[in-house]
Amino acid sequence: MYSPQIRKLIDLFSKFPTVGPRTAARFVFYLLRLPKEEIQELTSAISDLKEKVKLCEFCFKSFEGEGELCEICRDPRRDKSLICAIEKEIDLIPVERTKKYQGLYFVLVGTISTLKREDIKKIRAEELLERANKPEVKEIILALNPTTEGEATVLYLERLLKPLNKKITRLGRGLPVGAELEYADEETLSSALEGRK
Amino acid sequence: MYSPQIRKLIDLFSKFPTVGPRTAARFVFYLLRLPKEEIQELTSAISDLKEKVKLCEFCFKSFEGEGELCEICRDPRRDKSLICAIEKEIDLIPVERTKKYQGLYFVLVGTISTLKREDIKKIRAEELLERANKPEVKEIILALNPTTEGEATVLYLERLLKPLNKKITRLGRGLPVGAELEYADEETLSSALEGRK
Amino acid sequence: MYSPQIRKLIDLFSKFPTVGPRTAARFVFYLLRLPKEEIQELTSAISDLKEKVKLCEFCFKSFEGEGELCEICRDPRRDKSLICAIEKEIDLIPVERTKKYQGLYFVLVGTISTLKREDIKKIRAEELLERANKPEVKEIILALNPTTEGEATVLYLERLLKPLNKKITRLGRGLPVGAELEYADEETLSSALEGRK
Amino acid sequence: MYSPQIRKLIDLFSKFPTVGPRTAARFVFYLLRLPKEEIQELTSAISDLKEKVKLCEFCFKSFEGEGELCEICRDPRRDKSLICAIEKEIDLIPVERTKKYQGLYFVLVGTISTLKREDIKKIRAEELLERANKPEVKEIILALNPTTEGEATVLYLERLLKPLNKKITRLGRGLPVGAELEYADEETLSSALEGRK
Numbered sequence: 007m008y009s010p011q012i013r014k015l016i017d018l019f020s021k022f023p024t025v026g027p028r029t030a031a032r033f034v035f036y037l038l039r040l041p042k043e044e045i046q047e048l049t050s051a052i053s054d055l056k057e058k059v060k061l062c063e064f065c066f067k068s069f070e071g072e073g074e075l076c077e078i079c080r081d082p083r084r085d086k087s088l089i090c091a092i093e094k095e096i097d098l099i100p101v102e103r104t105k106k107y108q109g110l111y112f113v114l115v116g117t118i119s120t121l122k123r124e125d126i127k128k129i130r131a132e133e134l135l136e137r138a139n140k141p142e143v144k145e146i147i148l149a150l151n152p153t154t155e156g157e158a159t160v161l162y163l164e165r166l167l168k169p170l171n172k173k174i175t176r177l178g179r180g181l182p183v184g185a186e187l188e189y190a191d192e193e194t195l196s197s198a199l200e201g202r203k
Numbered sequence: 204m205y206s207p208q209i210r211k212l213i214d215l216f217s218k219f220p221t222v223g224p225r226t227a228a229r230f231v232f233y234l235l236r237l238p239k240e241e242i243q244e245l246t247s248a249i250s251d252l253k254e255k256v257k258l259c260e261f262c263f264k265s266f267e268g269e270g271e272l273c274e275i276c277r278d279p280r281r282d283k284s285l286i287c288a289i290e291k292e293i294d295l296i297p298v299e300r301t302k303k304y305q306g307l308y309f310v311l312v313g314t315i316s317t318l319k320r321e322d323i324k325k326i327r328a329e330e331l332l333e334r335a336n337k338p339e340v341k342e343i344i345l346a347l348n349p350t351t352e353g354e355a356t357v358l359y360l361e362r363l364l365k366p367l368n369k370k371i372t373r374l375g376r377g378l379p380v381g382a383e384l385e386y387a388d389e390e391t392l393s394s395a396l397e398g399r400k
Numbered sequence: 401m402y403s404p405q406i407r408k409l410i411d412l413f414s415k416f417p418t419v420g421p422r423t424a425a426r427f428v429f430y431l432l433r434l435p436k437e438e439i440q441e442l443t444s445a446i447s448d449l450k451e452k453v454k455l456c457e458f459c460f461k462s463f464e465g466e467g468e469l470c471e472i473c474r475d476p477r478r479d480k481s482l483i484c485a486i487e488k489e490i491d492l493i494p495v496e497r498t499k500k501y502q503g504l505y506f507v508l509v510g511t512i513s514t515l516k517r518e519d520i521k522k523i524r525a526e527e528l529l530e531r532a533n534k535p536e537v538k539e540i541i542l543a544l545n546p547t548t549e550g551e552a553t554v555l556y557l558e559r560l561l562k563p564l565n566k567k568i569t570r571l572g573r574g575l576p577v578g579a580e581l582e583y584a585d586e587e588t589l590s591s592a593l594e595g596r597k
Numbered sequence: 598m599y600s601p602q603i604r605k606l607i608d609l610f611s612k613f614p615t616v617g618p619r620t621a622a623r624f625v626f627y628l629l630r631l632p633k634e635e636i637q638e639l640t641s642a643i644s645d646l647k648e649k650v651k652l653c654e655f656c657f658k659s660f661e662g663e664g665e666l667c668e669i670c671r672d673p674r675r676d677k678s679l680i681c682a683i684e685k686e687i688d689l690i691p692v693e694r695t696k697k698y699q700g701l702y703f704v705l706v707g708t709i710s711t712l713k714r715e716d717i718k719k720i721r722a723e724e725l726l727e728r729a730n731k732p733e734v735k736e737i738i739l740a741l742n743p744t745t746e747g748e749a750t751v752l753y754l755e756r757l758l759k760p761l762n763k764k765i766t767r768l769g770r771g772l773p774v775g776a777e778l779e780y781a782d783e784e785t786l787s788s789a790l791e792g793r794k
Contacts, residue, residue, distance in 0.1 A: 007295075007296055007299060009255075009256060009265065009266055009267035009268075010267060011248070011251060011252055011255040011256055011267055012252070012256060012265065012267075014248050015248045015249065015252060018244065018245050018248055022229075022230055022233055023226075023229045023230070023233050024226055024229065029220075029221055031293060032219075032220045032221065032293070033219050033220065034252070035265075035291070035292060035293065036219055036220050037249060037252055037253075038252065038253065038256060038265060040253075042253065045249060045250065045252075045253060046250075047215065048215050048249065049246040049249050049250050051208070051211050051212045051215055052212065052234060052242060052245065052246050052249075053242065053243075053246050054208060055208055055209070055212060055231070055234055055235065055242075056234075056235065056237075056239065056242060058206075058208040059206060059208055059209060059235060068206065068209065068232075068235060069206050070206035070207060070208055070209075071206070092778065093778075094232070095232060096228060096229070096232065096779055097778040097779055098204075099204055099779075100778055100779065100780075100781050100783070100786050101778070101786065101790070102204060103783050103786075104783050104786050104787040104790060106787045106790050106791065107790055147790075147793055149778065151772075151776065151777045151778055152772050152773070152774055152775065152776050153774075153775055153776075153777070175793040175794055176793060176794065177771065177772055177786075177789040177790065177792075177793050178769060178770070178771035178772070178788060178789045178790075178791070178792025178793055178794065179769070179771045179772060179773070179774070179789075179792075180768065180769035180770045180771030180772070180773070180788065180789075180792065181742075181743050181768055181769070181770060181771070181773065182743070182770070182771070182772065182773050182776065182781070182782070182785040183743055183744075183770070183782055183784045183785045184743065184744055184782075185742065185743055185744075185773065186742045186744070187683065187684075187688040187691055187692070187740065187742055188687055188688055188690075188691065189691075190691050190773070191773070191774050191775075192691070192694050192695050193774045194773040194774045195691050195692065195694075195695050195768075196695040196697045197769060197771065198768040198769045198770075198771070199692070199695060199697050199698055199738075199768065199769075200697065200769070201768075201769025201770075201771065201792055202738055202766040202767060202768050202769050203766055203767065203769065289581065290581075293582055294581040294582055296582075297581055297582060297583075297584050297586070297589050298581070298589065298593070300586050300589075301586050301589050301590040301593060303590045303593050303594065304593055344593075344596055346581065346593075348575075348579065348580045348581055349575050349576070349577055349578065349579055350577075350578055350579075350580070372596040372597055373596060373597065374574065374575055374589075374592040374593065374595075374596055375572060375573070375574035375575070375591060375592045375593075375594070375595025375596055375597065376572070376574045376575060376576070376577070376592075376595075377571065377572035377573045377574030377575070377576070377591065377592075377595065378545075378546050378571055378572070378573060378574070378576065379546070379573070379574070379575065379576050379579065379584070379585070379588040380546055380547075380573070380585055380587045380588050381546065381547055381585075382545065382546055382547075382576065383545045383547070384486065384487075384491040384494055384495070384543065384545055385490055385491055385493075385494065386494075387494050387576070388576070388577055389494070389497050389498050390577045391576040391577050392494050392495065392497075392498050392571075393498040393500045394572060394574065395571040395572045395573075395574075396495070396498060396500050396501055396541075396571065396572075397500065397572070398571075398572025398573075398574065398595055399541055399569040399570060399571050399572055400569055400570065400572065401689075401690055401693060403649075403650060403659065403660050403661035403662070404661060405642070405645060405646055405649040405650055405661055406646070406650060406659065406661075408642050409642045409643065409646060412638065412639050412642055416623075416624050416627055417620075417623045417624070417627050418620055418623065423614075423615055425687060426613075426614045426615065426687070427613055427614065428646070429659075429685070429686060429687065430613055430614050431643060431646055431647075432646065432647065432650060432659060434647075436647065439643060439644065439646075439647060440644075441609065442609050442643065443640040443643050443644050445602070445605050445606045445609055446606065446628060446636060446639065446640050446643075447636065447637075447640050448602055449602055449603070449606060449625070449628055449629065449636070450628075450629065450631075450633065450636060452600075452602040453600060453602055453603060453629060462600065462603065462626075462629060463600055464600035464601060464602055464603075465600070488626070489626060490622060490623070490626065492598075493598055496598060
């Protein structure tokens with residue numbers, strides 16, 4: 007029912023995360039209403055993205071500007087003995103927001119999407135091993151999601167990093183804020199009981 | 204926490220319908236992973252959109268190709284005595300899918316978003332009046348959503364079209380497929396009772 | 401984990417409509433906290449229910465008091481030429497609330513639960529036929545839910561009532577208040593188009 | 598619209614946890630359909646409840662049978678040095694299900710409903726203090742829900758129990774199974790970072 011050009015753009019938007027064909031169609035009709043200058047602004051911003059934005063040579067976080075390290079890796083106040091390995095860049099935001107972590111990061115997948123089982127091969131495992139091997143690094147926190155996929159990846163990385171003989175930790179399991187015992191799963195409640203203090 | 208270029212694109216995507224800042228961030232990280240050619244393909248498709256896609260001179264539906272009329276208005280098999288006025292182009296799809304309507308359309312707002320009260324002034328009311336005034340037009344179906352805003356617009360359009368002395372109709376109200384009496388609102392059930400047959 | 405008496409009552413409450421074992425357990429613990437007099441009040445109210453409440457001889461609605469007819473069937477202001485057949489007694493409430501219906505009712509199943517396919521044999525079809533055959537009855541409205549089961553029952557009842565040569569109607573189909581064309585199913589939208597006025 | 602007896606029972610059922618008037622009406626119509634013997638069975642089970650079921654003299658869990666202690670408090674294999682204080686009896690079930698806890702319990706409120714702020718006065722705080730003071734008790738786990746109300750109660754109980762100079766613990770906080778960092782709240786993630794191991 008849509009014309010070829012609209013159809014094409016619906017298909018491209020449908021590949022965006024969380025976007026289905028109906029939402030993609032909404033996007034196209036939204037763009038059809040936009041004045042020419044705003045269309046121009048959007049396409050320039052998209053084109054410039056990959057030119058302006060670089061990935062940090064150490065942690066693979068995206069950044070802009072001079073040099074090869076991102077603003078966190080460059081920051082002299084950050085604790086270089088700690089590496090927090092996260093699945094995807096966006097996971098860095100809640101960790102920073104806690105204001106409880108002052109170490110460095112390492113982005114394992116470099117993608118926004120949640121880790122799938124087949125992605126284990128695609129993660130930057132060798133790169134993490136190499137970073138973790140630096141003499142100043144004392145602890146590697148494997149801050150992956152406590153999902154089946156995240157657990158599998160953690161097991162894989164623990165085995166890989168073991169020969170380094172460094173401290174390898176995982177995020178603590180337990181009851182989250184607002185939880186109710188009545189609805190807690192056995193594994194979470196077991197962790198909460200064991201981790202009582 | 205995001206660099207300026209990422210921030211900028213997040214802001215632009217946040218204006219897309221149904222997109223909040225978190226989803227906009229996901230879009231940006233998705234684009235960061237895309238190979239250069241796919242970025243190029245996307246920006247071209249967006250740029251070409253407004254050049255290739257025209258609005259039909261009669262019904263304001265988008266279309267591509269030669270001439271000034273869309274494929275529906277050009278179709279000799281469509282019944283030119285009937286105009287179905289819809290809020291936005293996307294509403295045409297469910298009506299076509301019923302295969303029960305063979306007349307023409309008229310897109311009132313030209314936008315994908317749902318009609319808001321302040322939009323009544325922005326709809327193509329004069330253009331509808333002019334189309335409806337054509338001698339071959341015998342009935343105008345005001346197929347707006349049975350929401351408060353849709354109803355207000357229908358009342359406004361009925362008053363506007365009344366002097367033409369043509370048949371002006373609305374979509375039938377009643378119980379939809381799968382409804383349960385127990386949960387039906389009074390207005391819908393009243394319509395269902397009055398419209399019994 | 402529960403003691404036998406608690407277990408037993410959980411089982412009994414689990415048979416209540418919409419109640420699962422977890423909610424049933426909540427009910428039992430609620431009762432355990434209740435003072436003796438309130439327990440007494442509840443069990444008396446339950447025991448008295450079937451003694452005090454009768455089913456109307458004409459329409460099978462529940463009622464209390466003298467006589468054999470419910471307050472609606474007894475009401476001289478109600479229009480005896482109209483019978484509105486409903487699946488279950490609770491469906492009478494939304495119809496009454498519309499204040500658009502002044503006829504009589506007929507409760508087909510006498511249950512609160514939604515009609516299932518195997519229930520067709522259990523409905524009061526013969527009784528409806530007998531009521532509908534009365535000379536003063538001019539129209540029978542088959543006000544069943546427009547669900548697959550409701551439709552099947554309506555077809556069955558139409559065939560049964562046809563020999564009476566009386567007006568047999570169904571509730572009007574169409575878009576309910578607040579609906580959006582964009583999300584309407586084909587059947588509902590077809591009805592809305594056909595039922596336009 | 599309902600007769601007095603039905604109305605009365607709807608009111609009584611509406612006081613049940615999670616039950617609103619509509620569900621209460623469904624319950625009444627369900628009972629109206631039940632054969633007399635099943636009504637009898639239900640009212641007996643309700644009446645017998647408070648006679649057969651006792652509260653344990655130590656932990657206030659409900660139980661049936663001889664003696665003054667529930668089956669857990671009587672069980673010689675349970676570790677008498679540990680008391681796990683829970684908000685309501687039903688919270689005992691997920692803890693038992695973990696098979697990681699072999700101590701005793703203490704039911705603080707004796708109710709199934711979640712603790713409200715005004716309930717702090719109503720909890721069995723003095724009774725807990727008295728149990729905790731027994732020489733064999735070495736640790737009291739305050740296993741309340743990590744909600745605002747639960748936290749407030751834990752603070753209150755910690756202050757109360759402090760003079761005993763015994764180990765007082767809370768359930769560990771952290772990420773539950775299946776959580777995603779991206780959506781974790783700051784407090785939970787802070788706990789997960791601090792509790793890493």
